[in-house]
Amino acid sequence: MDKSTKKRATITQVAKHAGVSVGTVSNYLNGTAGVSHDRAARIQQAIDVLDYIPDTLASSLRRKDSTAIHVLTPHLDSAFYTNTISTLMHDAYEAGYTVHISGYEYSSEIERQQLRALESSKPGTSIIIFNGFDDLTEIKRLAKKQIHVIMADRREIPGYTSSVIFDNRRVPFEIICLLKNRNYKRIGLFTEPTKLQNIRERVEGFLEAMKYFGYPDPEKNIYSRPDLSLDKLKNSYLYMMEILESSKREELPDAWLATSDYLAFGMMRAINEKGYSIPEDFAIVGYDNIEISGYVNPRLTTVEQDQKLFGRTLWSVITEYNKTGKYQSIELPQKIKMRGSC
Amino acid sequence: MDKSTKKRATITQVAKHAGVSVGTVSNYLNGTAGVSHDRAARIQQAIDVLDYIPDTLASSLRRKDSTAIHVLTPHLDSAFYTNTISTLMHDAYEAGYTVHISGYEYSSEIERQQLRALESSKPGTSIIIFNGFDDLTEIKRLAKKQIHVIMADRREIPGYTSSVIFDNRRVPFEIICLLKNRNYKRIGLFTEPTKLQNIRERVEGFLEAMKYFGYPDPEKNIYSRPDLSLDKLKNSYLYMMEILESSKREELPDAWLATSDYLAFGMMRAINEKGYSIPEDFAIVGYDNIEISGYVNPRLTTVEQDQKLFGRTLWSVITEYNKTGKYQSIELPQKIKMRGSC
DNA sequence: TTGAAAGCGATACCAA
DNA sequence: TTGGTATCGCTTTCAA
Numbered sequence: 001m002d003k004s005t006k007k008r009a010t011i012t013q014v015a016k017h018a019g020v021s022v023g024t025v026s027n028y029l030n031g032t033a034g035v036s037h038d039r040a041a042r043i044q045q046a047i048d049v050l051d052y053i054p055d056t057l058a059s060s061l062r063r064k065d066s067t068a069i070h071v072l073t074p075h076l077d078s079a080f081y082t083n084t085i086s087t088l089m090h091d092a093y094e095a096g097y098t099v100h101i102s103g104y105e106y107s108s109e110i111e112r113q114q115l116r117a118l119e120s121s122k123p124g125t126s127i128i129i130f131n132g133f134d135d136l137t138e139i140k141r142l143a144k145k146q147i148h149v150i151m152a153d154r155r156e157i158p159g160y161t162s163s164v165i166f167d168n169r170r171v172p173f174e175i176i177c178l179l180k181n182r183n184y185k186r187i188g189l190f191t192e193p194t195k196l197q198n199i200r201e202r203v204e205g206f207l208e209a210m211k212y213f214g215y216p217d218p219e220k221n222i223y224s225r226p227d228l229s230l231d232k233l234k235n236s237y238l239y240m241m242e243i244l245e246s247s248k249r250e251e252l253p254d255a256w257l258a259t260s261d262y263l264a265f266g267m268m269r270a271i272n273e274k275g276y277s278i279p280e281d282f283a284i285v286g287y288d289n290i291e292i293s294g295y296v297n298p299r300l301t302t303v304e305q306d307q308k309l310f311g312r313t314l315w316s317v318i319t320e321y322n323k324t325g326k327y328q329s330i331e332l333p334q335k336i337k338m339r340g341s342c
Numbered sequence: 343m344d345k346s347t348k349k350r351a352t353i354t355q356v357a358k359h360a361g362v363s364v365g366t367v368s369n370y371l372n373g374t375a376g377v378s379h380d381r382a383a384r385i386q387q388a389i390d391v392l393d394y395i396p397d398t399l400a401s402s403l404r405r406k407d408s409t410a411i412h413v414l415t416p417h418l419d420s421a422f423y424t425n426t427i428s429t430l431m432h433d434a435y436e437a438g439y440t441v442h443i444s445g446y447e448y449s450s451e452i453e454r455q456q457l458r459a460l461e462s463s464k465p466g467t468s469i470i471i472f473n474g475f476d477d478l479t480e481i482k483r484l485a486k487k488q489i490h491v492i493m494a495d496r497r498e499i500p501g502y503t504s505s506v507i508f509d510n511r512r513v514p515f516e517i518i519c520l521l522k523n524r525n526y527k528r529i530g531l532f533t534e535p536t537k538l539q540n541i542r543e544r545v546e547g548f549l550e551a552m553k554y555f556g557y558p559d560p561e562k563n564i565y566s567r568p569d570l571s572l573d574k575l576k577n578s579y580l581y582m583m584e585i586l587e588s589s590k591r592e593e594l595p596d597a598w599l600a601t602s603d604y605l606a607f608g609m610m611r612a613i614n615e616k617g618y619s620i621p622e623d624f625a626i627v628g629y630d631n632i633e634i635s636g637y638v639n640p641r642l643t644t645v646e647q648d649q650k651l652f653g654r655t656l657w658s659v660i661t662e663y664n665k666t667g668k669y670q671s672i673e674l675p676q677k678i679k680m681r682g683s684c
Numbered sequence: 685t686t687g688a689a690a691g692c693g694a695t696a697c698c699a700a
Numbered sequence: 701t702t703g704g705t706a707t708c709g710c711t712t713t714c715a716a
Contacts, residue, residue, distance in 0.1 A: 021687040053461045058709035061399045076428045082418045101443045119395045265637045295607045297639040363703040400693035
């Protein structure tokens with residue numbers, strides 16, 4: 001379009017303009033070695049005149065260390081992930097790291113493909129994988145290439161990766177205990193498919209707890225459908241409508257646990273539309289405590305997984321590894337956040 | 343850790359192993375030129391044996407075209423952005439493009455810094471900037487370097503960028519008309535700071551429309567606070583609580599427009615907690631129609647900005663430019679989504 | 685401190 | 701089709 005469009009200036013041109021060698025310019029730029037005062041001035045001037053900006057691509061091709069962080073999430077649409085990533089990014093940017101995000105849409109195929117693409121990362125790169133499927137071969141390959149893999153919300157592979165997870169085991173007992181004290185007769189579990197480890201743990205935890213507190217045959221009260229991973233709001237709403245239409249209230253659980261806040265929102269809408277009230281007719285407990293959960297009506301009682309803490313912990317695991325080369329596995333607590341829906 | 347950890351194989355090693363030249367391997371990999379059957383087989387075998395994976399960094403250093411898309415958003419925590427980006431990513435990945443996302447946290451300083459970092463992108467790279475501040479110098483610099491900048495939800499800089507925006511002008515008239523027909527006496531505008539163009543347009547649009555329909559002094563009913571950009575839910579809730587506590591209901595607007603759904607949620611919580619009901623005491627209209635808006639109680643009446651359409655349109659602008667080198671400016675419609683809050 | 689020169693891992697061109 | 705080689709923009713020895 002524009003005749004005046006010039007190609008980007010290179011370090012060579014800067015050197016020429018300043019009358020020094022490229023090595024000196026490089027030293028000046030990176031502080032690798034001292035540069036005399038007058039040369040420094042000439043170089044800086046050349047940079048300004050030529051409007052020079054270093055090519056990060058070429059730079060990191062030659063450089064050995066990597067300040068890139070790649071984040072892989074099941075899906076970008078979930079506030080639980082984006083909030084966590086937001087805090088991580090904040091810390092990372094301040095330290096001069098670059099953060100790249102992608103989503104694999106709950107597809108093991110896309111996950112594998114993305115993981116393979118990341119194999120060409122430099123040693124020292126950090127890769128955060130949220131949840132993820134059971135096939136560990138790709139992850140191990142990555143680890144063998146000296147790439148630091150951090151399992152987020154998922155247990156580490158000992159000797160291969162770091163991890164930051166939430167303790168999914170304790171809270172179910174507290175919740176069931178609470179529900180029992182409030183005299184709820186039947187407890188339903190509303191859950192997405194258990195292909196991901198964290199969901200599996202939650203389901204197992206609840207089943208154990210229900211048995212422990214004397215609820216018979218808890219497995220019979222599991223409500224799940226394959227389409228509940230994606231489009232959680234819509235699909236949980238539709239599913240709950242079906243449930244409410246095909247059964248009488250007395251036959252249904254009077255308290256429900258959902259394995260995600262989004263699932264809970266879908267259920268709540270269905271319950272409202274059918275003219276029931278929460279928590280009088282049905283009590284609801286969610287999972288994650290995304291921010292919006294405190295703003296719906298009634299406000300959602302849920303299991304808090306502190307996303308700011310999560311993000312900061314991930315960052316600390318990364319910096320620690322970059323300093324010492326050691327993997328870390330950290331377990332974060334979950335808390336019950338009591339609000340109006342139960 | 344592991345003694346067996348080898349350095350990554352390079353194209354040279356593959357060539358050596360297969361007994362061909364690097365050029366031929368490159369041709370085989372990229373289909374740049376035909377490769378004879380037996381050599382192809384030998385190369386593929388070498389690749390398998392050596393576990394070779396091309397270095398994308400080195401590749402794009404040398405290559406002229408770029409398949410990278412960078413997305414810059416005000417903040418990652420807003421579903422409006424993430425939903426749009428999700429659809430874009432879906433299309434982009436299928437075409438072999440890589441998508442990189444970052445957020446500037448509603449800070450013009452961080453925005454500038456990120457934009458500068460992107461200056462080292464190759465010509466042909468696409469950069470999508472959502473909203474953004476008024477300083478156009480960085481963007482123009484980018485454009486001069488043959489980088490394709492797409493202004494998202496913001497008007498193009500003619501001759502410099504493409505753009506995809508929503509028509510913020512028509513819908514306010516429809517809404518005010520509707521409100522007037524329903525006999526609302528006073529209309530309040532609840533808005534974040536107008537530093538971003540889209541918000542400014544919405545505010546101006548509403549003011550015009552209110553005047554047009556005979557509401558006197560609409561400026562007097564603007565409720566805004568600087569902290570409403572960040573932490574929208576919390577801050578709008580706190581602000582609305584203050585408003586409700588410091589005035590009698592009769593003195594306040596009986597219908598409210600919010601410039602974002604998140605703002606509306608915060609208001610709704612405050613209204614509920616003060617014992618008022620929606621829409622009887624106060625009617626609420628939001629903006630964006632993020633998915634959750636259809637699931638709160640009451641369901642939020644809002645201005646739909648179709649995020650799937652938005653994402654797909656952005657993608658089409660990118661592919662079109664890469665084919666023809668032409669900038670495009672596309673305007674998308676907004677629609678009123680009638681639900682229960684008004 | 686400084687400059688010259690040797691790579692990093694790939695692609696692109698040219699001659700064969 | 702092939703192979704050889706210059707090159708992309710930068711960092712990193714190494715000798716001066």
